[in-house]
Amino acid sequence: MNNNAQPPVCCDTPGRSLSERIGRDLPRRYRAEKRFRRLGLTAIVVALSFLVFLFGSIIGSGYSAFRQTYVELAVTFDESAFTSENLAAADFPGLVKQSLRTMFPEVEGRAALKNLYRIVSPSAAYTLQDMVAENPKLIGTTQRIWVLADDDVDMLIKGQISGAGEEANRRLKDDQLAWITTLRDQGRIETRFNTTFFTAGDSREPEQAGIRGAVMGSFYSLLITLLLSFPIGVMAAIYLEEFAPDNILTNVIEVNINNLAAVPSIIFGLLGLAIFINFFGMPRSTPVVGGLVLTLMTLPVIIIASRAALKSVPPSIREAALGIGASKMQTVIHHVLPLALPGMLTGTIIGMARALGDTAPLLMIGMIAFIVDIPSGFTDPATALPVQIFLWADSPERAFTEKTSAAIMILLAFLIAMNATAVFLRKKFEIKW
Amino acid sequence: MMVPACHPIATTHFQTANRGISTMFMKLTSGPAGSTRQSTMEGTGFADSRQQEAGAVAQRQTVGESFVADPRMTARDVAVYYGDKCAIRSISIDVGCNEVLAMIGPSGCGKSTFLRCLNRMNDTVPGCRVTGEIRLDGEDIYAPSVDVVPLRARVGMVFQKPNPFPKSIFDNVAYGPKIHGLTRTKAELEEIVETSLSKAGLWEEVKDRLQEPGTGLSGGQQQRLCIARAIAVSPEVILMDEPCSALDPIATARIEDLIAELRLQYSIVIVTHAMQQASRVSQRTAYFHLGDLIEVGPTERVFTNPRHRLTEDYITGRFG
Numbered sequence: 001m002n003n004n005a006q007p008p009v010c011c012d013t014p015g016r017s018l019s020e021r022i023g024r025d026l027p028r029r030y031r032a033e034k035r036f037r038r039l040g041l042t043a044i045v046v047a048l049s050f051l052v053f054l055f056g057s058i059i060g061s062g063y064s065a066f067r068q069t070y071v072e073l074a075v076t077f078d079e080s081a082f083t084s085e086n087l088a089a090a091d092f093p094g095l096v097k098q099s100l101r102t103m104f105p106e107v108e109g110r111a112a113l114k115n116l117y118r119i120v121s122p123s124a125a126y127t128l129q130d131m132v133a134e135n136p137k138l139i140g141t142t143q144r145i146w147v148l149a150d151d152d153v154d155m156l157i158k159g160q161i162s163g164a165g166e167e168a169n170r171r172l173k174d175d176q177l178a179w180i181t182t183l184r185d186q187g188r189i190e191t192r193f194n195t196t197f198f199t200a201g202d203s204r205e206p207e208q209a210g211i212r213g214a215v216m217g218s219f220y221s222l223l224i225t226l227l228l229s230f231p232i233g234v235m236a237a238i239y240l241e242e243f244a245p246d247n248i249l250t251n252v253i254e255v256n257i258n259n260l261a262a263v264p265s266i267i268f269g270l271l272g273l274a275i276f277i278n279f280f281g282m283p284r285s286t287p288v289v290g291g292l293v294l295t296l297m298t299l300p301v302i303i304i305a306s307r308a309a310l311k312s313v314p315p316s317i318r319e320a321a322l323g324i325g326a327s328k329m330q331t332v333i334h335h336v337l338p339l340a341l342p343g344m345l346t347g348t349i350i351g352m353a354r355a356l357g358d359t360a361p362l363l364m365i366g367m368i369a370f371i372v373d374i375p376s377g378f379t380d381p382a383t384a385l386p387v388q389i390f391l392w393a394d395s396p397e398r399a400f401t402e403k404t405s406a407a408i409m410i411l412l413a414f415l416i417a418m419n420a421t422a423v424f425l426r427k428k429f430e431i432k433w
Numbered sequence: 434m435m436v437p438a439c440h441p442i443a444t445t446h447f448q449t450a451n452r453g454i455s456t457m458f459m460k461l462t463s464g465p466a467g468s469t470r471q472s473t474m475e476g477t478g479f480a481d482s483r484q485q486e487a488g489a490v491a492q493r494q495t496v497g498e499s500f501v502a503d504p505r506m507t508a509r510d511v512a513v514y515y516g517d518k519c520a521i522r523s524i525s526i527d528v529g530c531n532e533v534l535a536m537i538g539p540s541g542c543g544k545s546t547f548l549r550c551l552n553r554m555n556d557t558v559p560g561c562r563v564t565g566e567i568r569l570d571g572e573d574i575y576a577p578s579v580d581v582v583p584l585r586a587r588v589g590m591v592f593q594k595p596n597p598f599p600k601s602i603f604d605n606v607a608y609g610p611k612i613h614g615l616t617r618t619k620a621e622l623e624e625i626v627e628t629s630l631s632k633a634g635l636w637e638e639v640k641d642r643l644q645e646p647g648t649g650l651s652g653g654q655q656q657r658l659c660i661a662r663a664i665a666v667s668p669e670v671i672l673m674d675e676p677c678s679a680l681d682p683i684a685t686a687r688i689e690d691l692i693a694e695l696r697l698q699y700s701i702v703i704v705t706h707a708m709q710q711a712s713r714v715s716q717r718t719a720y721f722h723l724g725d726l727i728e729v730g731p732t733e734r735v736f737t738n739p740r741h742r743l744t745e746d747y748i749t750g751r752f753g
Contacts, residue, residue: 246559316596320659322557324609324666325586334608335598 062405151399206399217382224291233302261300269364305347497730511565535715552588589663595655597647633661653684
């Protein structure tokens with residue numbers, strides 16, 4: 001066809017071959033590539049080192065919270081203490097104090113005795129009460145019982161505080177240190193795995209404080225969030241992406257959904273306070289309100305992720321289904337949705353992970369209250385994991401520092417588990433073609 | 434590079450054609466190819482013998498035999514607009530019973546657009562507007578009362594790129610009959626799947642692995658699976674949009690054999706870029722050019738003795 005066309009003339013500087021021209025430039029191109037790769041690698045190393053530092057400092061200060069110091073007492077359940085029919089009315093703190101006095105008979109004076117009693121946790125009395133309630137035959141006998149040590153003793157045993165320095169500036173006085181040394185030498189102090197941390201609710205006493213109340217509060221809130229935001233978000237995304245006419249209204253909706261995803265979460269908290277609590281009169285500090293607020297916050301994220309997932313389904317699949325006479329809905333349900341589902345699930349779980357870690361909206365609806373009881377339903381007052389971390393970080397006791405870090409570890413573990421689930425679900429439902 | 438004003442046909446063309454077309458035409462004729470084209474035109478000296486057709490070229494009226502005695506589908510004055518842009522203009526053509534109608538033409542000439550009008554697949558394109566009248570067995574398919582779902586079951590479609598569902602081979606073929614409720618028992622469904630796959634020439638290759646994913650087949654097998662899927666709902670017309678463009682010559686030959694067999698039961702409209710393919714498989718050929726239907730006629734006549742200069746230019750490879 002091009003029978004009279006000239007052979008191509010490409011060189012503006014004749015006498016130089018193409019490979020020479022390229023070769024002259026080649027080292028520069030390779031240098032640029034090397035530079036770029038090195039920059040990328042540096043970025044990764046910097047990011048990773050930050051991550052390692054973060055995890056290292058949290059785990060380093062938090063791992064000790066998973067062990068707890070116990071003290072062995074020889075408690076005599078004197079029959080004279082159980083005069084009343086009601087076993088719970090007995091003076092259990094008195095029994096604890098008495099056993100301590102028996103152990104250290106040389107201690108005298110009100111101040112010294114007070115220091116002595118402080119070696120064990122106030123919860124020791126409840127431990128005894130529970131034992132007697134479970135087995136009344138204990139009355140009249142002497143038992144060797146391991147009870148929780150006080151948080152200061154716990155800190156000393158774990159090496160978080162030292163016995164050195166001016167006595168007045170120390171939490172543990174010289175006589176207490178001596179008693180602890182004695183108990184230690186007798187083998188009456190040991191550290192065990194801290195089950196309290198996983199089974200108890202919040203407490204003012206660090207040794208009795210646990211994460212379970214917060215975990216359950218977060219669980220109920222997130223359950224509400226998931227049950228509401230996943231179906232609503234997916235439905236909204238399907239309608240907007242597949243069925244909605246392309247007009248100004250849908251454009252406005254789309255812009256606003258994108259804006260909502262970027263709204264600071266505390267605004268959603270204020271909204272929840274105004275609507276759910278003040279207007280609808282729902283109870284304060286409850287997972288149901290928390291879940292609703294987190295739903296508002298998560299919905300835009302899920303809608304955006306689901307729309308992106310729907311958009312990424314190749315149009316050839318839609319055409320194939322429409323081409324053999326599937327209705328619009330059949331096309332979406334039978335073919336588009338299964339292909340978009342992994343992306344939707346990923347978006348949902350990432351949204352849920354964000355909701356799990358969010359504190360600000362929960363502060364506004366009162367889930368920051370100090371709640372000891374473990375919530376057993378959606379309308380029980382509760383707190384949530386991140387709020388619990390916030391509360392503990394605010395507490396003055398030295399022992400709450402490690403509890404804070406431990407709670408952060410639990411939160412991170414949940415987040416990692418959720419993200420791993422997202423990856424797993426995506427891999428499982430991903431259909432290759 | 435401008436086309437020289439001394440050339441009568443080119444001049445008329447430029448004066449009458451609308452602006453959008455003239456710019457497109459300039460793209461075609463600019464550059465080295467344009468100069469070659471000019472020289473070959475003058476070399477053959479065809480301007481003398483075809484001078485009388487210059488007017489027809491300018492108006493781009495369809496020449497040849499657009500209509501058949503016993504049509505399955507009829508299109509009259511069909512025009513398609515994407516927004517303000519006019520994609521095809523005033524197309525009138527019949528699709529006969531048990532024939533293969535091939536539609537050829539350069540890229541962007543509107544043949545696929547017209548094909549997609551025949552089963553209203555253009556409805557899914559936002560901003561697309563179809564005017565004119567298309568009838569299937571005498572019934573206007575763009576009438577408000579017509580439901581596209583049964584229409585698309587009657588007018589099946591095979592796409593350019595094989596697009597099996599990411600499901601098993603069996604489910605791919607069974608999907609159409611299932612959603613349309615064509616079968617009552619599982620045995621009936623299995624029979625439909627088997628006959629469809631047999632008609633598509635795929636049964637022998639896949640009968641032992643019906644539960645394997647359809648996407649695991651080779652390209653040619655996938656395309657035959659798509660044909661089986663289309664014929665499983667017993668359509669009257671099958672539209673094929675460049676069904677072999679993604680396939681190798683052997684797979685292409687199989688599909689062409691298949692088309693020849695399918696013609697005995699169905700009407701087939703096929704869009705193709707390969708003119709040899711059109712000449713091999715079709716009984717009638719329609720040539721499209723920049724949104725106009727230029728020429729329609731029996732395939733043999735169109736390829737051996739085209740009446741329109743644009744058709745001749747295209748099939749002899751002068752442009753396109």
